[in-house]
Amino acid sequence: MLRLCSAAAAPHREKGTRHEISSEEPLDGHPCGRGPVMSEVAVATAPAWGRAVEKTTVHGHPCLAYAERPAAVADFLLTARRWAERELLVQGDRRLTFREHEEAVARVACELAERGVGPGSRVGLLAFNSVEWMVSFWAVHALGAVAVLGNAWWADTEAQEVLADAEPDLVITDRRLGFPTLEVATVRRAVEDVQRRVELPQWPRDEEALSIIMFSSGTTGKPKGVVMTARSVIANIQNILVLTGRLPQEIPAQKPGGVSMLTVPLFHLAGVQVCLTTLLSGGRLVFLDGKFDPAEVLRLIEAEKVRSWGCIPTMVSRVLEHPDFEAFDTSSVSSIPMGGAPASADLRRQISERFPRVRSGGSSMYGLTEAGGVVAAGAGKDIAGRPGCVGRALPVVELRIANPQADGAGEIQVRTPTITEGYLGDETPLTDAEGWVSSGDLGRIDAEGWLCITGRLKDIIIRGGENISSAHVEDVLHDHPDVAEVAVVALPHADLGEEVGAAVVLRPGAELAPASLLAAVQGRLARFEHPSRWWLYEGELPTNASGKIVRREVQRQWLEAGGTTIWPAPATG
Known part of the structure; x- marks a missing residue:
């Protein structure tokens, strides 16, 4: 007899409560059966997706919403079945089709259910981008549980403190943090155990149920957990699919899927968006096999024929500056959607020149x-x-x-x-x-x-009572052809309160003095917006886990170095 891996028997977590789970022994009543993958969920109809917008209310407030929409994030797995034989995931030498991905999700869901995870449970994901991360994410949702997306760059002490706020019932990680744990290595064994066939569980469909908890970047103070319902996640993804013309039923079944590369963390919203939209549009998702590396990005673009590269401006700039850029075939790239910060006009110009198929700079x-x-x-x-x-x-x-x-x-x-x-x-x-x-x-x-x-609002420099936007000054300085990166920060001034400091990274081989930069921005910045202190920054400016330049870290380093202008004169021969 086929025995099911059912979420229904798992303990249910009521709001504000917590149930204890052993990290050592599976609970009774959650055997993982062997046999064909089929259940009521397996034969369910894929959800409808529509463009029509209606007026509604959310929490008593007037709002707009799509009239036809899924009711659960796990329903996305049903939509994805039309692409069963296509490749979905690529990382290093590992490749999974949509069918293999769903089967792996069922096996990992079974592992989680054996440890008591069910509807309403909170499961932490604390790991870097990987096949295991993505399979675990979907397994959590297939059980009706809540995915708690921890920042893999956190130190152990910080991870322990921040995740504790979410009261996770289980954490998928290779660290020892004092929570019940399912090791990433165990998840990998379940993913690769292709001989083991189990059913997907039957998940609840309630768009007001909690779906994801993610954390702010934490550039100031302790990261805060942001709580998202299924309604929030679904509406966001549907917005993107409508924007890009990729609602599932609008894509012909025989149309080849696009290839997307992910260079932002899966534990941030941009990463979640890429993995969800790729699944729903029959595309292939390429992961870096490690941290962000411009050379690896170029290699993967060439090897996988990447069409869309979702990233932030800083990452694009660093790839464009790589000395071996021209040695790689990047002709497949036709889309570079950028988020996180507005891209400068100069960066858009460079993108158009170096990626000819990307029209108007992305x-x-x-x-x-x-x-x-x-x-x-x-x-x-x-x-x-x-x-x-x-x-x-x-x-x-x-x-x-x-x-x-x-x-x-x-x-x-x-x-x-x-x-x-x-x-x-x-x-x-x-x-x-x-x-x-x-x-x-x-x-x-x-x-x-x-x-x-x-x-x-928080990146405003107040100089003598005048408000100055750091981003505006950065955009103007970025337009100088010799400037690769720039961060504009507030530095203390005895009389004015604050003055403008600009930390600048020059392009390789460039030799430039602050006076030349000031001359270049005459007429584009008011005099009170002109930087009065300069730092010729060696190397790359510090970024957070999502790749954004962290102005407060630049400010901290600068003040520790004395807070004065640091701009050595060019060497003379």
Whole structure:
């Protein structure tokens, strides 16, 4: 008799409660059977996806939503079955088809169920990008559990402290952190045990159920857990599929899938978006086999014929600067969607020149974790002539500018069903009485609905009472042909309070003095915006786990070095 691996028998976690799970012995009542992969879920109809938008309410607030949408994140696995024989995952010499991926998900779900994981359980994922990470993510959702996405770069002490806030019932990791643990090595054995055939469990379908907990980047203070329901995750992904014309039923079954490369962490929202949209559109997802490395990116583009490379501007810049760039065939790349920060006009120009199939320097996406993902996007040809522009609002997103100044700039606010439930341990609602969430970003919306970013509320330098946007000064300096990277930070000043400091990384072989940079920005920056201290930074500027330059770390290093100008004169022969 075939015995099932059922989530229904696992302990149910009520909100605010925790059940204890042994990391040593599986619980009774969760045997993993052998036999064909078939169950009620296996023959269920794939969910409907639509473009039609309707007015609704979310938590009592007016909102826009898609009329046809899945009810559970695990339903994505049903949609993906139409691509069963295609390759889905590539990492090193490992390759899995969609069918092999689903079978691996069933086996790992069984391993989790044996340890008591079921609907409402919280399962931490603390590992770097890998096949095992992705299979585990889907296994968690197939059990109706909540995926808690830990930052793999955390030190053990930090991981212990931050994950404790989520009260995980189990953590998938190779570390010893004091939680019940399923080792990544055990997950890998389950993934590779292809002779073992088990059923997928039957997951609950409740779009208001918790789905994902992820954490802020933690550039200041302790990272905070951001809580997302299935509704939030699904609406965000549906927005992206509508934007890119890849709703599953709109893709002909015989159309070859695209090849996407992931160079951002899976434990951040951008990484989750890439892995979900690739699964739903029949594409192939290529992982780096280790940390970000420009040379490895170029090798994989050539070897796997990567078409789309989702990344952030800093990563693109470092790949373009690699001395062996021209030695690789990058002609397959036709799309470089960038997020995390607006890309400078100079970087877009370089992308167009070095990746000829990427028209107008790549597209742009703007989003924030608290809003549940992407809220605005634009194609390169549309935003090329609009400095700082990141796109227009997506179909179920409303945007507005709060407290605009004379030039129309103010704080960007968002209303959308993708908005998250808030922060762990904090009952303060993210939204105001009308359902709007504040982004912390400054921007303006023009007459045609294009959103332009002008800075960050927390990245404002106040010099003698004048507000200066770090991002604006960086964009202008970035346009200099000899500048590879730049970070603009506040430095203390006895009289003015703060002054502008610019840490600059020059392109290889460039020799430049601060006076030359100032001369180049005359007329583009007000005098009070001119940097008055300069740092010729050796190497690459520090970044966080998602690849964004961390201004506060630059500021800290600079102040420890004395806070004065650090710009050696070029050597003379």
